[in-house]
Amino acid sequence: MAIDQKTLDELKSMLLKEKEDLEKNLGRIAKPINKEEGDYETSFEELGDDKDDNATEVDQYSQNLSVENSLEKQLQNVLDALEKIDKGTYGKCENCDKDIPLERLQVNPSARVCLDC
Numbered sequence: 692m693a694i695d696q697k698t699l700d701e702l703k704s705m706l707l708k709e710k711e712d713l714e715k716n717l718g719r720i721a722k723p724i725n726k727e728e729g730d731y732e733t734s735f736e737e738l739g740d741d742k743d744d745n746a747t748e749v750d751q752y753s754q755n756l757s758v759e760n761s762l763e764k765q766l767q768n769v770l771d772a773l774e775k776i777d778k779g780t781y782g783k784c785e786n787c788d789k790d791i792p793l794e795r796l797q798v799n800p801s802a803r804v805c806l807d808c
């Protein structure tokens with residue numbers, strides 16, 4: 692791998708920071724099912740029993756659900772990247788197996804594929 696240890700450490704701390712932020716944001720709208728794997732379930736908030744309350748609950752829930760899905764996807768990318776760092780396979784394109792350029796990783800440390808793919 693072309694990435695030196697110091698750079699790798701920097702990328703890793705960026706990923707850990709990102710993981711923390713994502714978990715914090717997810718925690719507001721979802722419950723962790725499996726934190727290790729970044730698996731969350733959107734919480735359904737009970738506001739009340741009348742018709743308006745129920746409509747608001749459903750609106751809120753579907754909004755949270757789409758936010759939750761996108762945060763969860765990001766979190767899983769971050770967790771995968773961290774796992775790859777541990778395994779020593781970090782920085783390779785998942786599609787063509789070429790090295791992902793460092794400049795790209797520094798902007799987006801959880802990138803899975805190179806720019807061409």
Ligand SMILES: [Zn+2]
Nearest residue numbers: 784787805808
């Ligand atoms: Zn590629």
